[in-house]
Amino acid sequence: MRLGCGDDAALWQPRPGYQTVLTSDWFLEGSHFLREKHPADSVGWKCLARAVSDIAAMGGIPRCFLLNLAIPASHTGRWLDEFLGGLRRAAKFLRCSMAGGDTTRNHQILINVTVVGEVKQGKAVLRSGARPGDLLFVSGNLGEAELGLQEFRRRGKHAPKAMSPALRKHLYPKPQIQLGQWLAENQFASAMMDLSDGLSTDLGRLCEASGVGAVVEECAVPLARGMAGQEAIGCGLHGGDDYELLFTVHPKQAQRLPRQYQGLRLTPIGEITRGRQILLRIDDASVVPLKPSGWDPFRK
Amino acid sequence: MRLGCGDDAALWQPRPGYQTVLTSDWFLEGSHFLREKHPADSVGWKCLARAVSDIAAMGGIPRCFLLNLAIPASHTGRWLDEFLGGLRRAAKFLRCSMAGGDTTRNHQILINVTVVGEVKQGKAVLRSGARPGDLLFVSGNLGEAELGLQEFRRRGKHAPKAMSPALRKHLYPKPQIQLGQWLAENQFASAMMDLSDGLSTDLGRLCEASGVGAVVEECAVPLARGMAGQEAIGCGLHGGDDYELLFTVHPKQAQRLPRQYQGLRLTPIGEITRGRQILLRIDDASVVPLKPSGWDPFRK
Numbered sequence: 001m002r003l004g005c006g007d008d009a010a011l012w013q014p015r016p017g018y019q020t021v022l023t024s025d026w027f028l029e030g031s032h033f034l035r036e037k038h039p040a041d042s043v044g045w046k047c048l049a050r051a052v053s054d055i056a057a058m059g060g061i062p063r064c065f066l067l068n069l070a071i072p073a074s075h076t077g078r079w080l081d082e083f084l085g086g087l088r089r090a091a092k093f094l095r096c097s098m099a100g101g102d103t104t105r106n107h108q109i110l111i112n113v114t115v116v117g118e119v120k121q122g123k124a125v126l127r128s129g130a131r132p133g134d135l136l137f138v139s140g141n142l143g144e145a146e147l148g149l150q151e152f153r154r155r156g157k158h159a160p161k162a163m164s165p166a167l168r169k170h171l172y173p174k175p176q177i178q179l180g181q182w183l184a185e186n187q188f189a190s191a192m193m194d195l196s197d198g199l200s201t202d203l204g205r206l207c208e209a210s211g212v213g214a215v216v217e218e219c220a221v222p223l224a225r226g227m228a229g230q231e232a233i234g235c236g237l238h239g240g241d242d243y244e245l246l247f248t249v250h251p252k253q254a255q256r257l258p259r260q261y262q263g264l265r266l267t268p269i270g271e272i273t274r275g276r277q278i279l280l281r282i283d284d285a286s287v288v289p290l291k292p293s294g295w296d297p298f299r300k
Numbered sequence: 301m302r303l304g305c306g307d308d309a310a311l312w313q314p315r316p317g318y319q320t321v322l323t324s325d326w327f328l329e330g331s332h333f334l335r336e337k338h339p340a341d342s343v344g345w346k347c348l349a350r351a352v353s354d355i356a357a358m359g360g361i362p363r364c365f366l367l368n369l370a371i372p373a374s375h376t377g378r379w380l381d382e383f384l385g386g387l388r389r390a391a392k393f394l395r396c397s398m399a400g401g402d403t404t405r406n407h408q409i410l411i412n413v414t415v416v417g418e419v420k421q422g423k424a425v426l427r428s429g430a431r432p433g434d435l436l437f438v439s440g441n442l443g444e445a446e447l448g449l450q451e452f453r454r455r456g457k458h459a460p461k462a463m464s465p466a467l468r469k470h471l472y473p474k475p476q477i478q479l480g481q482w483l484a485e486n487q488f489a490s491a492m493m494d495l496s497d498g499l500s501t502d503l504g505r506l507c508e509a510s511g512v513g514a515v516v517e518e519c520a521v522p523l524a525r526g527m528a529g530q531e532a533i534g535c536g537l538h539g540g541d542d543y544e545l546l547f548t549v550h551p552k553q554a555q556r557l558p559r560q561y562q563g564l565r566l567t568p569i570g571e572i573t574r575g576r577q578i579l580l581r582i583d584d585a586s587v588v589p590l591k592p593s594g595w596d597p598f599r600k
Binding site for chain 1: 307308309311312314316318319321322323324325326328331354355357358360364368370399400402406408410414415417419424426427428492
């Protein structure tokens with residue numbers, strides 16, 4: 001069974017003046033979603049949205065994707081229909097069309113999505129461009145998807161139709177494509193990545209790629225309305241699945257960077273430093289190491 | 301853990317005058333290989349080679365790939381080293397470099413490889429171009445990899461260093477990249493695909509895509525030296541994993557098509573017909589339906 005173009009491979013016409021951006025992402029039953037609990041429709045939406053987020057993080061625009069799906073024979077009926085429904089809605093919303101893939105049978109549900117995107121020649125933003133003195137920014141609010149996951153665990157499959165914003169962010173995340181593209185084309189960001197595994201884990205990766213360190217101001221981390229207290233800050237620092245953008249900006253550029261983009265907050269949360277440590281400033285008197293405590297499949 | 305470029309996504313420079321060819325392929329423990337029996341080195345080689353074969357089947361040249369790997373923590377040492385060794389050898393041989401991917405942890409070993417290739421603008425050969433009257437060709441010998449699989453099952457992991465050609469074809473297949481490119485650029489092939497799931501299964505797919513039927517001459521199916529008898533013919537008609545090319549050629553073009561390409565046999569094995577049936581001519585008196593009896597994950 002082949003999906004999409006139905007040939008051995010998909011054909012794609014690159015646009016002159018653009019580079020191709022390529023990314024693949026696992027979405028596995030048991031690790032990334034629960035077969036019996038997560039709606040198949042959300043699984044379909046999220047497997048594409050999270051892969052597209054990696055394209056957004058380079059400043060690229062998604063164009064097409066390959067769906068690799070392995071399912072048990074028992075799931076080729078209703079589950080598959082609902083899964084494909086969610087996937088199609090995401091594909092339409094993200095303007096990213098299915099170009100092919102590979103489908104096979106397996107006892108555990110396995111999904112891998114490859115997204116192909118484009119970025120204007122020379123405009124891609126890498127993780128490795130952060131320099132000491134750059135300001136550290138995040139888009140939107142952090143920790144909201146983690147809060148949504150906690151709500152989902154409490155409520156289970158039969159969530160009310162009127163979903164809370166947090167639950168919606170957990171089930172149907174929206175990658176920041178326009179923002180990423182705008183930051184890249186206007187050369188605001190010196191380095192950028194998406195926040196999929198939690199700020200404390202992902203910031204470490206950006207700093208490692210750039211050969212720098214960072215200090216994060218705890219009180220500056222933007223939390224969703226109604227989130228407060230130590231637990232909420234923990235969600236903001238370590239919670240995964242937000243798919244917001246983490247980016248660094250040269251101090252001069254930061255002066256002309258608006259603090260909102262299409263209604264989305266852009267918040268400075270700290271600074272890039274020469275030392276290789278990742279630190280958290282709790283108040284004027286205390287600075288502690290910010291240990292990577294987000295998602296890491298080999299540490300769980 | 302990220303492999304390759306270490307950024308959110310890989311950047312790739314398309315070549316002017318070329319289209320991009322994209323394919324993804326599963327390679328799963330239990331379905332496509334056995335953890336305890338197949339050498340990790342062969343798993344690494346074969347997962348890339350079989351995905352590249354889909355690029356060859358379009359007349360394309362492979363350029364880079366994304367490796368998606370999920371392994372148990374127990375396999376991050378020696379198994380992973382040997383796997384990456386086989387993968388690197390294949391990447392060098394196939395001139396296809398690793399550009400990125402995604403690695404996570406899972407109890408079952410999961411591999412998905414996406415290959416990006418190029419084909420000259422307008423020269424890609426699809427499955428859908430076969431027309432009644434076209435001659436049906438295959439490259440090389442059929443059924444050899446199936447014979448190798450049988451030999452492997454008898455001998456197990458401790459195969460002798462001097463592998464038989466059949467065993468080598470099972471463990472370290474070589475996709476027909478040069479042949480595919482040559483057939484495409486010289487416009488010999490009206491339709492083309494690779495033989496991964498067995499002639500009887502794959503021919504059905506090519507005919508369906510083209511809206512035609514076919515008659516295969518049983519006595520014309522090329523078998524490896526020493527293969528004879530009904531069982532050998534069964535391997536040739538239904539055995540998978542050969543990664544040879546199946547292609548159709550207009551009768552006029554067939555006259556100028558040499559019967560060898562760089563020492564590789566190109567054998568006419570039948571003809572495309574107007575009717576939608578796939579038939580096998582056993583002798584002058586008997587023609588029987590050729591039922592798809594190769595690999596199909598949803599029928600096993």
